[in-house]
Amino acid sequence: MGDHHHGPAKGLGRWLFTTNHKDIGTMYLWFSFCMFILGGTFAMIIRAELFQPGMQLVDPEFFNQMTTLHGLVMVFGAIMPSFVGLANWMIPMMIGAPDMALPRMNNWSFWILPPTFLLLASTLFMEGGAPQAGWTFYAPLSTTYAGPSVTYFIFCIHVLGLSSIMGSINIIATVMNMRAPGMTYMKMPLFVWTWLITAFLLVAVMPVLAGAVTMMLMDVHFGTSFFSAAGGGDPVLFQHVFWFFGHPEVYIIILPAFGVVSQIIPAFSRKPLFGYDSMVYATASIAFLSFIVWAHHMYTVGMPVSGELFFMYATMLIAVPTGVKVFNWVTTMWRGAMTFETPMLFCIGFLVLFTIGGFTGLMLSIAPADFQYHDSYFVVAHFHYVMVAGAVFSMTAAVYYWLPKWCGRMYNETMGKTHFWISFIGFNLTFFPQHFVGLAGMPRRIPDYALQFADFNMMSSIGAFIYGASQILWLYNVIATIVAGEKISDEKVWDGAEGLEWTIPTPAPYHTFETPPKIDPAHAHS
Amino acid sequence: MLRFSDKPAVNTAVNLVAVAVMMFAFVFVVMVPLYNVLCDALGINGKPSGQSYTAVAAKVDESRTVTIQFIASNNEGMPWEFAPTTTMMEVHPGAVNGTVFQARNPMPHAMVGQAIPSISPARAAPYFHKTECFCFNQQPLDGESAAELPLQFIVDQDLPRDIGTITLSYTIFDVTDMAGAAVATR
Numbered sequence: 001m002g003d004h005h006h007g008p009a010k011g012l013g014r015w016l017f018t019t020n021h022k023d024i025g026t027m028y029l030w031f032s033f034c035m036f037i038l039g040g041t042f043a044m045i046i047r048a049e050l051f052q053p054g055m056q057l058v059d060p061e062f063f064n065q066m067t068t069l070h071g072l073v074m075v076f077g078a079i080m081p082s083f084v085g086l087a088n089w090m091i092p093m094m095i096g097a098p099d100m101a102l103p104r105m106n107n108w109s110f111w112i113l114p115p116t117f118l119l120l121a122s123t124l125f126m127e128g129g130a131p132q133a134g135w136t137f138y139a140p141l142s143t144t145y146a147g148p149s150v151t152y153f154i155f156c157i158h159v160l161g162l163s164s165i166m167g168s169i170n171i172i173a174t175v176m177n178m179r180a181p182g183m184t185y186m187k188m189p190l191f192v193w194t195w196l197i198t199a200f201l202l203v204a205v206m207p208v209l210a211g212a213v214t215m216m217l218m219d220v221h222f223g224t225s226f227f228s229a230a231g232g233g234d235p236v237l238f239q240h241v242f243w244f245f246g247h248p249e250v251y252i253i254i255l256p257a258f259g260v261v262s263q264i265i266p267a268f269s270r271k272p273l274f275g276y277d278s279m280v281y282a283t284a285s286i287a288f289l290s291f292i293v294w295a296h297h298m299y300t301v302g303m304p305v306s307g308e309l310f311f312m313y314a315t316m317l318i319a320v321p322t323g324v325k326v327f328n329w330v331t332t333m334w335r336g337a338m339t340f341e342t343p344m345l346f347c348i349g350f351l352v353l354f355t356i357g358g359f360t361g362l363m364l365s366i367a368p369a370d371f372q373y374h375d376s377y378f379v380v381a382h383f384h385y386v387m388v389a390g391a392v393f394s395m396t397a398a399v400y401y402w403l404p405k406w407c408g409r410m411y412n413e414t415m416g417k418t419h420f421w422i423s424f425i426g427f428n429l430t431f432f433p434q435h436f437v438g439l440a441g442m443p444r445r446i447p448d449y450a451l452q453f454a455d456f457n458m459m460s461s462i463g464a465f466i467y468g469a470s471q472i473l474w475l476y477n478v479i480a481t482i483v484a485g486e487k488i489s490d491e492k493v494w495d496g497a498e499g500l501e502w503t504i505p506t507p508a509p510y511h512t513f514e515t516p517p518k519i520d521p522a523h524a525h526s
Numbered sequence: 527m528l529r530f531s532d533k534p535a536v537n538t539a540v541n542l543v544a545v546a547v548m549m550f551a552f553v554f555v556v557m558v559p560l561y562n563v564l565c566d567a568l569g570i571n572g573k574p575s576g577q578s579y580t581a582v583a584a585k586v587d588e589s590r591t592v593t594i595q596f597i598a599s600n601n602e603g604m605p606w607e608f609a610p611t612t613t614m615m616e617v618h619p620g621a622v623n624g625t626v627f628q629a630r631n632p633m634p635h636a637m638v639g640q641a642i643p644s645i646s647p648a649r650a651a652p653y654f655h656k657t658e659c660f661c662f663n664q665q666p667l668d669g670e671s672a673a674e675l676p677l678q679f680i681v682d683q684d685l686p687r688d689i690g691t692i693t694l695s696y697t698i699f700d701v702t703d704m705a706g707a708a709v710a711t712r
Contacts (some may be wrong), residue, residue, distance in 0.1 A: 101535035144602075165546050173538040207546045211553025223704060226558065229642050230601060230699035237561050241553060302648065304568060 007510050016111070019103035020510065021088045022406075024110050028085025029399075031114060033475070035077030036392075038121065040468050042070035047430075047464040050457050053449055063447035064132035065124065071135025075253070076160050077117050079391045083256040084109075084167045086398055087195045089406065091171060093501040093508065094189045096180025096517045101173035109166035112159055120156040123149035134445060136246065139227035139238040143219045150220060154213045161206040168199035168206075175199075180500075182519030186280070189499050190273065193280050194259030197287045201248045201255075204291075209245040212238065236301055243294035251290045254386060255283060257394035258325060261347050263499070264401050265329050268344035269336025270496040275328040282321035282328075289318045299370045308367040315365035319358065326355055341494070342416030346397035349424050350389060357385025360435065375445075378438025384431045396423070396474065403478065404493040408507025409485030415477045422470035429463025586620040587683050594681070597695040598627060604700045606631050606639055606667070619681045622657065627696065629665065630672035639665045640701040641675075646693045653682035654692060664701060 008014050008023065018024060045066050049057050058066070088106065092099055100106045123130040128147030131137065142150060175196045179188070188196075215226040215238075225231020227238045266273045273279065295303060295311045303311075329351055338344070360382040364370055373379060396419075404410050433456035438444075442453045449457065492502045504512050530540045594617055596610035607630040617623045631637050641661040645651040656662075660675035667673055681692070 102539055105539075169539050169542040169546075172542060173535040176538050177534045203542050203546050204549055207548075207550035208553050208557075211550050211557075215553075215558075225704075229697070230640060230701055231704055232642075234561070234565070237558065240561060241557055244557070304648075 017107070019099070019107055021092050021100045021103070021106065022508065022510065024100075024106050025085045025087075025089030026406075027110055028081050028088060031110070032078050032080075032082035032085060035073050035081070035117060036471070037475075038117075039070050039073035039078050040471065042066045042073065043464060044468050046070060047461040049447055050449070051461040052458065053451055053454050055448055058447070060447045061129060061132060064134075064445065065130040067445050068131050068134050068137070069120070069124070072120065072131075073117070074387070075135060075249070076157075077113075079253050079387065079395070080164065081113060082395050083195075083198075083253075083391075084164075084171075086191075086256070086260070086395070086402075087167075087171055090402065090501060091174055091192055091195060092178070093504065093512055094192050094499055095175065095178065095183050096500050096513045096519070097174060097178035098511065098514045100170050101178050102170045105166050106170050109163045109170065112163050116156050116159045116163070119152055123152050126152075136242060137216075138242070139216065139219070139235045143216050143227055146220065151217070154217045154220075157213045158210055161210045164202050164206050168202040171195055171199040172203070180513065180516040180519055182521055186277070187519065189259075190262035190276065190279055191256070191259035194255040194262070194283050197283050198252050198255045201252050201287055201290065205245045205248040205252075208241060209249075212241040212245065215241070236298075239298050239301060240295070243297045244291075246297065247294040248287075248290040250383075250386070251286055253391050255286070257350070257391045258283065260394045260398045260401075261329060261350055264343050264347045264397055265332050265351075267401070267494050267497040268341060268347075269333045269338050271332055271336040272498070273328070274331040274334075275324070278324055279328055282324040285321040286318060289314065289321070293318065296365055296367075296370075299367045300374045312365055312367045316362065319362055322358055326351065326358070337496075341400075342411070342413060342420055343397040343401035345417060345420040346393050346400065349420065350393040350397065353385055353389030353393070353427070357382055357390060360385065373438065375443055376438040377434045377442045377444055380444050381431045381434035381438060384434075388431070389427060393423075399474075399478065401494070402501075403481060404485075404488055405501060405506055405508055407482050407485070408488060409481050410488050410493075411477055411481040411485060415473065419470055419473045419477065422473065423467055426463050426465075426467030426470055430460050430467055431463070433457075433459045433463075585683065586618050588618050590687070591616045591618055592681050592685065592689070593691040594623075594679075595691065595693040596625065596627075597693060599695070599697050601697055601699040604639070604698055605633055606637070606698055606700075608639075608641075608696075608698045617681055619683045619685055622678060622680055624658075624676065624678045627660065627675040627677065628672065629667065629675055629698070631667035631669060634669045636666065636668045637700060637702045639667065639698045641665070641696045641698045644695045644697070646695065647689065650685065650689050650692045653685040653689075654694070655680045655682060661696065 008018070008020065015023065015027060018027075043066075045058065046063065049055075049063055049066075088100065091097075120130075126147075126149045128149060130149055131142070131146065131153045133141035133146060137153075142153075175188070175192055185193075215224070218224040219226055219228060219233075225233040227233050227235045229235070262273055262279060293311055293315045295301075295307060296315045299308055299311075340348075360378070364373055364379065364382060400411060400416055437449075437453045437456045437460075440453065442449055489506055491504065491506055493506060494502075500513075500517055501508075503517065528541060528544075529537055531537055594615045596613055596615075598608045598610055600606060600608055607628075609628055611626045611628060615623060615625065627641075629639065631639075643656075643659070643661050645654050656677065656679045658676060658678035660677065665673065665675065679694075
């Protein structure tokens with residue numbers, strides 16, 4: 001790197017007008033952490049209410065607003081922007097590009113997010129309260145029976161969809177056009193691959209979600225009847241349109257997590273990733289299959305048997321590429337010179353818990369059995385095993401793994417490991433018992449429950465408070481690292497880490513790869 | 527991939543915007559109509575077949591009887607009194623049957639109602655033919671007046687033999703505000 005570079009601008013303007021991928025990545029990461037805390041606060045209110053049977057702390061209406069906002073904020077505010085932030089930071093550094101392809105659009109796709117979530121959160125204080133139809137906002141709950149805040153909610157979904165689409169277009173344009181010479185597609189780090197595929201999924205399905213909320217808007221305000229039987233429409237149509245978006249959406253959340261794990265496990269096993277090619281093909285297969293399985297979320301809606309069978313078999317098929325990935329990660333560790341630093345611990349935690357979540361998903365895919373599981377706490381347990389132990393654990397691993405590179409300071413390893421173990425225990429204490437209460441018949445999204453579920457719910461609540469508190473430790477560790485962590489200057493922070501991002505100085509300079517790096521043609525993927 | 531600019535990244539971006547716009551349009555021009563077509567064709571959701579029925583040489587199958595149950599309910603906020611005059615009929619497949627529903631508007635002002643049918647089990651929907659039905663049209667009623675709503679139907683001779691009971695349910699909706707606007711007339 002040369003020495004003539006101008007550094008970042010000073011003051012607030014640096015952040016408002018920045019087009020630097022590292023600044024924008026940082027803002028995405030901090031924003032998503034704020035949303036993680038906000039969504040976590042909603043979860044704490046839910047678990048506090050469910051600590052004991054009976055109505056204790058909040059009204060049922062407010063409880064419904066909490067479940068709705070918890071889901072929306074975590075999915076759209078915490079998990080998705082966090083991975084976009086990671087993509088912004090890492091993709092240019094991993095493919096040897098100086099910045100993202102469309103830096104000004106990059107600025108926009110971040111800066112429309114905070115006002116949107118401010119607006120969404122402000123519905124809590126409006127007359128009639130925040131949306132309360134659940135994060136899936138099924139019609140007619142979200143149309144005929146919705147409060148006035150539904151219009152704000154629709155606007156928010158439109159804007160954050162726009163942000164996601166712009167972010168994805170930027171990522172695709174970067175990966176397709178800005179790779180360093182010699183960086184062929186099959187040499188890209190797996191994180192770049194999974195994000196490329198994720199970005200295509202986003203461009204394909206975020207407009208479908210926009211279409212669904214547009215139809216809601218027209219039903220609510222302009223007298224159409226897309227979802228109202230009175231005018232010849234059908235509420236079941238909403239479910240089909242929503243899940244046509246919603247199922248690819250869950251892979252949008254988990255594929256970048258797969259990418260992160262595929263970077264970190266080889267680094268701490270000191271072996272190249274096993275089965276790189278099969279990882280790429282498995283990711284693409286999962287993405288394709290995600291478009292033809294949406295109705296497994298609605299087995300109980302009254303489909304013909306042939307439909308149930310099709311969606312059941314197609315869903316089960318997803319276990320094959322997912323299994324390929326899990327076995328590849330395990331095989332990568334096999335006979336590796338493994339060490340267990342915090343990022344690796346979170347990745348192994350991911351691997352174990354995500355596999356449990358995958359198996360419960362397989363159980364849910366069985367149409368006749370799903371009639372028992374549908375809308376029960378079993379489903380809640382399942383998707384938290386894949387969303388929290390899948391996406392959030394891998395995101396945590398990513399922060400610990402790359403934070404020393406970003407700020408040139410080492411985090412406190414003891415505190416990091418403590419964070420992992422408290423998280424791991426807290427998480428399992430929260431969600432493992434929910435399998436049992438779900439199978440025993442406890443429905444999801446209710447503020448009160450039958451007495452026989454009391455013990456397991458109390459365990460769940462205690463686990464949730466532990467898990468929630470452990471995130472404060474994480475926040476403290478990150479801030480302490482940035483402010484006063486032990487300074488490091490090795491380009492390679494981790495001795496087993498491979499990839500272009502480890503060839504630049506530590507901390508990563510404001511501008512990197514303004515002259516493209518040389519890629520050794522004989523060198524395999526990183 | 528279409529080319530718009532000398533900058534390859536801009537070309538990629540413009541093409542992707544086109545994909546996004548197409549997916550948005552896809553919801554309205556493909557998903558919604560396709561859903562309705564599929565529901566009609568397969569009789570899903572108990573939606574009766576939209577095709578007109580041409581009576582097949584009215585041969586009444588007297589070897590079996592099918593029980594037809596009638597249910598009437600009001601959509602939320604609909605104040606009409608709405609009920610079948612007979613709740614149950616025993617019919618032979620192939621025979622033309624008739625019954626009457628009663629509706630009364632207890633409100634002081636005129637209103638327009640629309641009845642939407644649903645057949646259960648859904649598998650029977652393609653074999654239940656309505657030759658005359660008040661649900662084909664909107665039903666205007668003056669304030670505090672009543673009307674008899676006629677229904678004529680034929681149960682198809684090809685009705686699977688394991689179906690012994692068919693339930694025909696009507697929900698009446700208040701479409702006063704929408705009257706005049708295009709509404710489904712099935």
